[in-house]
Amino acid sequence: MASRSNGRILHGFGLLAVFAVAIFPVYWMVSSSFKTQTDLLASPPVWLFTPTLGNYAEVFADQKVTSAVVNSLIVAVFSTALAVVLGTPAAFALARYDFRGKSDLWFWFISNRFISPIALALPIYILAQGLGLLDTHLVLILVYITFILPIVVWICTDQFRSIPKELEEAARLEGASQFDIFWRIYLPLGLPGIAVSAIFGFIFSWNELLYALVLTRRDVQTAPVVATSFMSGYELPWGKIMATGTVIVLPVTIFALLVSRHMVRGLTMGATK
Amino acid sequence: MSFLRLQGIQKRYGPVSVINGVDIAAEAGEFVVFVGPSGCGKSTLLRMIAGLEEVTSGQVFIDGQDVTGTEPAKRQVSMVFQSYALFPHMSVRDNIAFGLKMSKVPKSEIDRQVAEAARILQMENLLDRRPRQLSGGQRQRVAIGRAIVRHPKLFLFDEPLSNLDAELRSQMRVEIARLHRDLGVTMVYVTHDQVEAMTLADRIVVLRGGKVEQIGSPQTLYDRPVNTFVAGFIGSPKMNFVAATLTGRDARTVTVAHSSLATPVRIALRDDAQTKGPSVGDTVTLGLRPEHLVLGDGPNRMILTADIVESLGGSTLIYGQTKARETMILEAPGRRTLTKGETLSVGFDAAQAYLFDATGQAI
C-alpha cells in the first residue's frame, strides 16, 4: 500500500517536472508578450508587472504579421486537407488490398523521409522557378503535401489495418461498394488516426521554416518567416516578437484541441465480441 | 434440382490444400449444419458459399444459378458472423438498415422493414443504442436482424453462439430454430458444438480435414455413423471404443470377443458389409454409447473396474477401465457412489453396439 502511494507521488512529481519544462517557455513567451520593453529587459526578471496590450496593438498594426498568419492558415489548411484527401484512400488500399509492388510502395512512402529536407531545397527552388511558382501559396502547399502525405499514409494504414475485416465483409454482403466501405466504415472508424495525422500535418506546415524562406519573397511570407525577420537590427523588439509568437502558436493550438477530441475513445469497441 | 449445391469444391491457399473436393446439396427450406473439429474448413466452406472467398475449383449453385464467380452482394445471401461484425459507429437501427440503404430502398420502406425485424427479434427498445451498449445476446440479435431485413435466399451462420454463455446459448438456439420455422428460409449453420448440430439440423454435414465424412439427418448420424470419426463426433459423452477380436461370422452376423466381455457378443452386420468385411481373427473396434450402457444387467455384459464418478445432478457419469486398460464411460440415471477399484458389471443390447473394421469404417 505504502509503496503504491509512494509510486503515485513519484509519478506526480515526474509529471510536474515534465510539465514545467514543457510549459515554461510557453509561459515565458505569453507573459512577456504582455510586458513593456522596460519590464522585459529588467534584471532580475520581474514576475509581477502591469500587463499591457501595447505589443499586440503593434503586431496587429503591422500588416506583415496579420497577412503572414493568413498565409500560414491558407497553406496549412490546404496542404493538410489535400494530404488527408489523397492519403486516406491510399492508406485504405495499402491496408486492405494485395497488389504487385505493395511493399515497394510502402517503402517508398517511408523513404521519402530519409532525405534531409535541405538536400532538396535547391532542386525544388529551381523547379518552382521554372514553373513560375515562386512566392505563391501553391508551391508551399505542394511541397508540404509531399511531407505530410507519407505521415497520413503511415498512420492511417496502421489505423485501417486494426479495423476488423469482418466489418468490411459484412458490408460487402450487404451490397456496399468499395467506395461505400471506405466512406461509411473506414473513414468514420479510422477517425482517430486521421485526426492524429492531420494534427501532425498542420503543425508541420504551420512551423515549417526552411522551404518557406527559400520559396517565398514578399507576397506569401508565412508566420515563422515573419517572426524570424524581427530578429535583426540593433535593438530587438522583444515584446513584439513575443506577441507575434503567441499569435502564431494560437491557431495551431486551437486546431489541435478541436481535432484531438477524435483521437481518444475506443471507436471500434462493440464491433466484435 | 437442389436449392444449394456445392460441386467438387476445392480450396488451396498457395500450396496448402484446405478443402479437398466437397459435394453437398441442400433442399429449399432445409437447415443444414456443418460440424467438424477446429480447422477442418467449415468457415472456409461457408465463406465460399457467401462469395467472400474464391473457390480454387468446383462450382457453387444457389437456387439453380451458378454463382461461382458472382460477387457476394449479388448472391442474395446474408451472413451472421461469429464476431457479430456490427458497425460500431452506427445505431442498432442503422446497422439493421445498412443493406437496405445500400440497395436504395425508399426511406419509408426501410423504416417498416426495420420495425418488423425489431418486432420479430424483440428489440424495439434497443434501436437507438450503439452496439457497445448491448449485451452479447443483444448484439447477436442485431446481427440476425441485419440478416433478415434483406429477405435473403440463404442464411449463413458462422458459429453465431460461440461467444455466449451456456444459458444464453441454449436460449438463442431456440430462437434460431423458431426463426427458421417462421421464415422457412434455407439456412447453413457452422458449429463445432454437436448439441447445436443435433438440435437444429435437418441435415448434418460432418467435415474433417477439408473432406465430407458423412451427410445425413441427426438420427442417421447417430444410428448409423459411417466411421469411428463420425461415431465419436456425434453424441455426448463421446462413444466408447474398445479393440475386440472377431471370433466367428456368418452371412449376416459376427461374433466378437474382448477380455472384459463375459461372453462373446453376436452383432448384426450392416447390409453393405455382409459380402466383404473382416474375417475371423481380425481385430475390430467395438463402439458403445455411454447412454446405452446399463449398470448391473442387460443381455450382454462387460466387466469394468471403477475409476471415477462425475455427478451431473440428475445423472452420473461413471468412468471405468476394461482389462485391456481402455477407458469406458457410462451414463447412469440418478446418483451413484462408487469406490475406486470396485468391479462393475455393465450390460448392453447388441442391437445398440457399433462395429468398425481396422480402418475405422463401419461394418
Ligand SMILES: Nc1ncnc2c1ncn2[C@@H]1O[C@H](COP(=O)(O)OP(=O)(O)OP(=O)(O)O)[C@@H](O)[C@H]1O
Ligand atoms: N488465408 C488463409 N491462408 C492460409 N490458410 C488458411 C487461411 N484461412 C484459413 N486457412 C486454413 O484453412 C483451414 C480451415 O480454416 P477454417 O477457418 O475454415 O476452419 P474452421 O473449420 O472454421 O475452424 P474453427 O472451428 O476453428 O473456426 C485451417 O487449417 C486454416 O489454418
Ligand SMILES: [Mg+2]
Ligand atoms: Mg471457423
